[in-house]
Amino acid sequence: MSEKKYFFDKPENIKWIIRVFYSICxxxxxxxxxLHRHTTMAWEEMPAFYAxxxxxxxxxxxxxxNILRKLVMRKENYYDE
Amino acid sequence: xxxxxxxxxxxxxxxLVIGIRGPVRKIILLATPVIAALHIWLNIDPNILSTYSIxxxxxxxxxxxxLSLIFGYLFCLAGFLATIFALQVNDIxxxxxxxxxxxxxxxxxxxxxxxxxxxxxxxxxxxxxVFIWARGTERAIDAGMRYxxxxxxxxxxxxxxxxxxxxxxxxxxxxxxGLTGIASWLIFIAFGIKCAFPFLHTxxxxxxxxxxxxxxxxLSVFTTKLxxxxxxxxxxxxxxxxxxxxxxMCFPIFFAVIENDLRKTLSYSLINQLGFMVTGIGIGxxxxxxxxxxxxxxxxxxxxxxxxxxxxxxxxxGHIKASDLGGLYKTMPKTTTFCIVGALSxxxxxxxxxxxxxxxxxxxxxxxxxxYGWLLALFASAGVLHHAGIKIPYFAFFAHxxxxxxxxxxVNMLIAMGLxxxxxxxIGVQPxxxxxxxxxxxxxxxxxxxxxxxxxxxxxxxxxxFVWMTVRGIHPPELRSTNLDVxxxxxxxxxxxxxxxxxxxxxxxxxxxxxTVAAMRNSRDSFFRWHIxxxxxxxxxxxxxMVLWISVMLVTYLLLDIFVYK
Numbered sequence: 184m185s186e187k188k189y190f191f192d193k194p195e196n197i198k199w200i201i202r203v204f205y206s207i208c209x210x211x212x213x214x215x216x217x218l219h220r221h222t223t224m225a226w227e228e229m230p231a232f233y234a235x236x237x238x239x240x241x242x243x244x245x246x247x248x249n250i251l252r253k254l255v256m257r258k259e260n261y262y263d264e
Numbered sequence: 265x266x267x268x269x270x271x272x273x274x275x276x277x278x279x280l281v282i283g284i285r286g287p288v289r290k291i292i293l294l295a296t297p298v299i300a301a302l303h304i305w306l307n308i309d310p311n312i313l314s315t316y317s318i319x320x321x322x323x324x325x326x327x328x329x330x331l332s333l334i335f336g337y338l339f340c341l342a343g344f345l346a347t348i349f350a351l352q353v354n355d356i357x358x359x360x361x362x363x364x365x366x367x368x369x370x371x372x373x374x375x376x377x378x379x380x381x382x383x384x385x386x387x388x389x390x391x392x393x394v395f396i397w398a399r400g401t402e403r404a405i406d407a408g409m410r411y412x413x414x415x416x417x418x419x420x421x422x423x424x425x426x427x428x429x430x431x432x433x434x435x436x437x438x439x440x441x442g443l444t445g446i447a448s449w450l451i452f453i454a455f456g457i458k459c460a461f462p463f464l465h466t467x468x469x470x471x472x473x474x475x476x477x478x479x480x481x482x483l484s485v486f487t488t489k490l491x492x493x494x495x496x497x498x499x500x501x502x503x504x505x506x507x508x509x510x511x512x513m514c515f516p517i518f519f520a521v522i523e524n525d526l527r528k529t530l531s532y533s534l535i536n537q538l539g540f541m542v543t544g545i546g547i548g549x550x551x552x553x554x555x556x557x558x559x560x561x562x563x564x565x566x567x568x569x570x571x572x573x574x575x576x577x578x579x580x581x582g583h584i585k586a587s588d589l590g591g592l593y594k595t596m597p598k599t600t601t602f603c604i605v606g607a608l609s610x611x612x613x614x615x616x617x618x619x620x621x622x623x624x625x626x627x628x629x630x631x632x633x634x635x636y637g638w639l640l641a642l643f644a645s646a647g648v649l650h651h652a653g654i655k656i657p658y659f660a661f662f663a664h665x666x667x668x669x670x671x672x673x674x675v676n677m678l679i680a681m682g683l684x685x686x687x688x689x690x691i692g693v694q695p696x697x698x699x700x701x702x703x704x705x706x707x708x709x710x711x712x713x714x715x716x717x718x719x720x721x722x723x724x725x726x727x728x729x730f731v732w733m734t735v736r737g738i739h740p741p742e743l744r745s746t747n748l749d750v751x752x753x754x755x756x757x758x759x760x761x762x763x764x765x766x767x768x769x770x771x772x773x774x775x776x777x778x779x780t781v782a783a784m785r786n787s788r789d790s791f792f793r794w795h796i797x798x799x800x801x802x803x804x805x806x807x808x809x810m811v812l813w814i815s816v817m818l819v820t821y822l823l824l825d826i827f828v829y830k
Contacts, residue, residue, distance in 0.1 A: 220714040233721035240646035241729035248521040255748040
């Protein structure tokens, strides 16, 4: 090995980080059932509303942007020609 | 002394540095924003009005209240940070125009009438374009020209609006205007161009990515936030601003997701952030307006931090394409860390600056019953996490290893980023100091259990979607591309249309000439073949003889007039 191994070069480190991340997700959902949130809207009363909304928004964003890409993507030097 | 407007300091410094080289010039550059901030703090009393009469018009060069004060401090602070970041650049053009740019922004913030505002509004445009042109590439020069056209146009709208406003009301004072007539709409559009309203936004996404690595940091701060200040003063509570703001929040995030140039991604993200402020101004309650102003404050710091980190990468690597970067954390760990702080702040994680300001606008939306607007804003918040919170740091510093091993950013850049990152965290942890500066009275504290839990769930699960897609390999890759936006109309359609139009016109001209000239030739030829053409009177005469005969005729009329018709 000529080059030094960095933190993210080791797969076990990444695996470990992802595991911690998944546990945080789990804890946040569990917290929603234990702690009481004040709500203004009817939607907010749904358990884990924010978690579901965040996940769905992100997926929707990526899907819609991929459709947008089909419409507006051109070559890199499009305006220079 | 207490009546000296702060812009004077910057303009004096700009003249001074032209003749000075070396470290002394750098000291002047750094000291000017600090002295200006101290001058505002120590010498200027709040509620001061200092007016000057020029040509029977009262110009108010200094109007101080809580709204102009907080923006005054903000611009001094941001100017100071950007100057530190740009310290290694030895380019007198950029240094002088930086001073004039910051100075004119302060001039506009403290302007008490529309004419003074207009003068600084235009100075701002002319001085800022230098940061784009200084890059020197053909693309930058063209983009700078388009930028300048938009900015000058905005100034013309402002001037026209101001003059009509003066005609109808007899006053030039810049206070609440409201959308009431043609003058107010003209001024509204002028502010709207500078604020990058939808369809008027392309000057921003077109030019900022072409600016110099350090110039983009300056540009990202002043122009658009001055427009926010102007809207907050002139059009607070106009409902149309809520819908404009919501549009600004939502549409740029799609473009930001697919954009490959990371500074262009940040430019789209800038519009998205402006959307939160514009919405707050549109709601117009004390909480919402304070939200808009405080969001402008925290936004300026984390957005310049993000532009700094991408500027540092551009400075070291030479380009800023997400598709060709990655793995830079190995050799630029400090820049990476600061960039992550900026990313956490813009995503509004609790304990970072975005959280304590954006939440005010969100709460105001809920309180005033805009529930669909609130859902859109929530969607946009998840979008911010994608393009600014994850995409910027992930594709630049992690993702696949690009093999690039650039050096860490220069020390002055690291200091500027470190200070900006520290301010982001300080505002996030101790928001009471920022809240104390806010112009309107309110009771608000962002840290309660509901709010923190909701925000964490939203962000962490949006991040979970990213992790899930990346692990599964279905997250769309970054691609080298140009993405069409509204600018297509004037960069492709209009030139192509103009080109076709010109060809059509020149063909028509040729056809008309050919036909009429041929017809005239034919009639002349046929006339000459006729026997009458042989007589003296039908010959063509020189112009001189015609002039002679006309003068003879005129003299005859004159003589007749004098002697006959008395």
